[in-house]
Every structure is written in C-alpha cells, then in structure tokens.
Amino acid sequence: MKKEQVVNCQFSVWYPIFRIHTIKSDHNTQQTHTNNSNSDAEEDIQWSDDEATATVTAPEFPEFTSKVLEAINALGGHVFPKLNWSAPRDANWIALNSSLQCHSLSDIFLLFKSSDFITHDLTQPFLQCTDQDSPDPVITYELVLRKWSELIPGGEFRCFVKENKLIAISQRDYTQFYQHILMQDGQICQAIQDFFSQHIQYNFLDEDFVFDIYRDSQGRVWLIDLNPFGEVTDSLLFSWEELTSGGEITQHQESPAFRYTKSEVTVQPSPCLSYRIPRDFVDLSTGEDAYKLIDFLKLRKSQQEESDEEDEDDMPQRHGSSET
Known part of the structure; x- marks a missing residue:
C-alpha cells in the first residue's frame, strides 16, 4: 500500500467520480496547517489579576459553523459525519442515542473527540504505507456530512x-x-x-x-x-x-x-465494543503494559494503607473497668 493510494481514497477524490451511485453528501475543507505563533496565543488567553491563573477563551468559527448548519439542513436535518477517510464508528457509545446520527456541530465534535479512528486520520494516515522513505503528501482535511440513511x-x-x-x-x-x-x-x-x-x-x-x-x-x-x-x-x-x-x-x-x-x-461480539473501555483498563486486563500494572498495584496498596489508618482512627477508645 503506497501513500498515493491512501490519498486517492479520500472522500473528495472518489465522490465526484461515483456521485450518482452513492449517498448524497456535502464536504467542507479546512486548511492543513494552523498558525501557532506567540501573538495568536496571547490573543486567545485572557490573563487575570493573579498571574498564576489564566482563562483560556474557547475558539469560535462562526463562518464554518454556519456552513455546517446549512449543510445539515440541506441534507434533511440529520447527517452521518466522517473525515477524509474514516467515520467515528468506534464512538457511537458516547452519543445519547448510541447512534452516529448528528443534528448539530456539537454532536459531530463529541463523536470526533471520542474516536480513535478519527485520531488516526488526523495524526497517522500513512502509518502502514510501504513507502515510508518518501515525504508525506500534504493533506487538506475535510468534514464530510452524508445524508442520514437507515442502513440495515x-x-x-x-x-x-x-x-x-x-x-x-x-x-x-x-x-x-x-x-x-x-x-x-x-x-x-x-x-x-x-x-x-x-x-x-x-x-x-x-x-x-x-x-x-x-x-x-x-x-x-x-x-x-x-x-x-x-x-x-x-x-x-x-x-x-x-x-x-x-x-x-x-x-x-x-x-x-x-x-x-x-x-x-x-x-461474535462486535469488535467496536472494545472502544467503550478505557485503554488503561484493557492494558491492565491483558497484561500488555507491565508498568501500568505496577503503578496500579502501588495505588491499591496505598489506598489499602490509608483505609486501614482511617479504620484505626474511627475505632472507639477502650476505657478501663468502672468496677472498684
């Protein structure tokens, strides 16, 4: 598998070719790189009188938000979201209805932030390619919204x-x-x-x-x-x-x-069920990470010692006999 093959499987590449044979969709592209200069960082942070405390203002993207809402409405009010390659199928457990059906931008963000599939798209799209010596292609990331369809x-x-x-x-x-x-x-x-x-x-x-x-x-x-x-x-x-x-x-x-x-x-049980369990729990149960197991045992020992000390403090004091 070459990097070029991965690039060719992006939604924006294949959708125009097969548009009439697939589900109606809309996609918005975003710039690959973000500007992380110090001046921008200073503008995003509002410092309080206490120099040790900072309040970070959440970024807002009104134009992007407006485009997304327009697309959702044009596609019938509920959509199936994905990025260039993947959909957050591993994160449906976090949605209130355990579904990938989204009605708002916040629904989409919640699924994306909870998905390992999406994280892979954003951070390691060429991880398993055989031509690792070649430079990674520049990727323009896309938010893809597909008309919601009840697929059996x-x-x-x-x-x-x-x-x-x-x-x-x-x-x-x-x-x-x-x-x-x-x-x-x-x-x-x-x-x-x-x-x-x-x-x-x-x-x-x-x-x-x-x-x-x-x-x-x-x-x-x-x-x-x-x-x-x-x-x-x-x-x-x-x-x-x-x-x-x-x-x-x-x-x-x-x-x-x-x-x-x-x-x-x-x-068999669905393989996506494993994504409902925190990764640390999986590593502990399978013994794949010895250091996590050691830390876990130390934590349990510390908790037990604290519990024993509390029990001793709560124990009623023994008084001498009142008999003369």
Missing part, C-alpha cells in the same frame, strides 16, 4: 479489488448471522459483481482498492465508501495474507470468494 447492517458488504479484478466479498457485520444472506448468497454475489463491472471497474484511480456497498431491499446496490488495499483497512472474514498472496483467493477464479456468517453458532 445485514445489507452491507466489503469488496476487495486487486489489479482491477474483484477477488473477494465479505459480510460487513460479520459478528451477526443474517438468514437472508444465507438464502440469497448467489443473488447477492451476482448483484455486487454486476455493480462492480458496470460502474466501478477501471473508473477508479488505482487498480488495487477496497470498496463498501449496500444492497437495499429492492436489490439495488449503492456505493458507500472506498478504502486503501492494505492492512489499514479491516479485512473482516479474510486475512490480508490471503488477499495479497498468490493463494486460492487471488487465483483466476470465475467469481470472487464470498464469505459470510453461516450460523448463529459463530456469532
């Missing part, structure tokens, strides 16, 4: 393309069993192949990529997203070794390999 998870599929050939299809929500997929697997696979050959194949900038689709109740297929062909993208029911090697998956078969959950016995 059982209708979402991830498709893997290598050398402009559709080689594999995976159920997106692979932790659940959907009866209709089992009953219609041939129809679903054929519908995706037809969509790919008619609308996607040879029309994208790269010959290796991953795309997500949604097949609605009428059998129509919609493009949802495009992703780089590499480990930065979840391979779901496949492994990246299978997809990139010369094995069975990438051989010249007539139709792509299609994998889905075939029984309730194999149902």
Whole structure:
C-alpha cells in the first residue's frame, strides 16, 4: 500500500467520480496547517489579576459553523459525519442515542473527540504505507456530512479489488448471522459483481482498492465508501495474507470468494465494543503494559494503607473497668 493510494481514497477524490451511485453528501475543507505563533496565543488567553491563573477563551468559527448548519439542513436535518477517510464508528457509545446520527456541530465534535479512528486520520494516515522513505503528501482535511440513511447492517458488504479484478466479498457485520444472506448468497454475489463491472471497474484511480456497498431491499446496490488495499483497512472474514498472496483467493477464479456468517453458532461480539473501555483498563486486563500494572498495584496498596489508618482512627477508645 503506497501513500498515493491512501490519498486517492479520500472522500473528495472518489465522490465526484461515483456521485450518482452513492449517498448524497456535502464536504467542507479546512486548511492543513494552523498558525501557532506567540501573538495568536496571547490573543486567545485572557490573563487575570493573579498571574498564576489564566482563562483560556474557547475558539469560535462562526463562518464554518454556519456552513455546517446549512449543510445539515440541506441534507434533511440529520447527517452521518466522517473525515477524509474514516467515520467515528468506534464512538457511537458516547452519543445519547448510541447512534452516529448528528443534528448539530456539537454532536459531530463529541463523536470526533471520542474516536480513535478519527485520531488516526488526523495524526497517522500513512502509518502502514510501504513507502515510508518518501515525504508525506500534504493533506487538506475535510468534514464530510452524508445524508442520514437507515442502513440495515445485514445489507452491507466489503469488496476487495486487486489489479482491477474483484477477488473477494465479505459480510460487513460479520459478528451477526443474517438468514437472508444465507438464502440469497448467489443473488447477492451476482448483484455486487454486476455493480462492480458496470460502474466501478477501471473508473477508479488505482487498480488495487477496497470498496463498501449496500444492497437495499429492492436489490439495488449503492456505493458507500472506498478504502486503501492494505492492512489499514479491516479485512473482516479474510486475512490480508490471503488477499495479497498468490493463494486460492487471488487465483483466476470465475467469481470472487464470498464469505459470510453461516450460523448463529459463530456469532461474535462486535469488535467496536472494545472502544467503550478505557485503554488503561484493557492494558491492565491483558497484561500488555507491565508498568501500568505496577503503578496500579502501588495505588491499591496505598489506598489499602490509608483505609486501614482511617479504620484505626474511627475505632472507639477502650476505657478501663468502672468496677472498684
């Protein structure tokens, strides 16, 4: 996976190409770099009479806020937010309705601040690229607002393309069993192949990529997203070794390999559930960070000692016998 391939999977790159085959959307771009000069910092901070105390004024972006609200209204009043590549799917737990549906800018900010996926987009978009010796491309970050649509998870599929050939299809929500997929697997696979050959194949900038689709109740297929062909993208029911090697998956078969959950016995918890637990708790429970475990034990010992001292202080004093 090259850095150029990651750049080509940005929403603003692929959306104009496939606009009529995907969900209506709006995106606003923001400058890549911010000015952090001392003069600006001084303007943002209002110092009180006490030199040891400072009140920081929260920044305001009235023009940007206005554009976002206009876009939300134009898209029906509620939207699905994302950045250049990722949506904050790992942060829906923090929303009041446990949904990515947003009605205001504050809803969007709350999800973005709580999402590791968004943090990755902002800080390490080229982390797993093979051409690390080359300079990172300059990225102009985009707030993407997509018209809210109620998508049934059982209708979402991830498709893997290598050398402009559709080689594999995976159920997106692979932790659940959907009866209709089992009953219609041939129809679903054929519908995706037809969509790919008619609308996607040879029309994208790269010959290796991953795309997500949604097949609605009428059998129509919609493009949802495009992703780089590499480990930065979840391979779901496949492994990246299978997809990139010369094995069975990438051989010249007539139709792509299609994998889905075939029984309730194999149902698993959603991988996004792990994002609801503070990272420190995960490290402690798995023993991945020995230093955190040591600090935790020291803290527990200190708390126990304090508790013992409080118990001694609260213990009633023993008085001598009143008998003579």
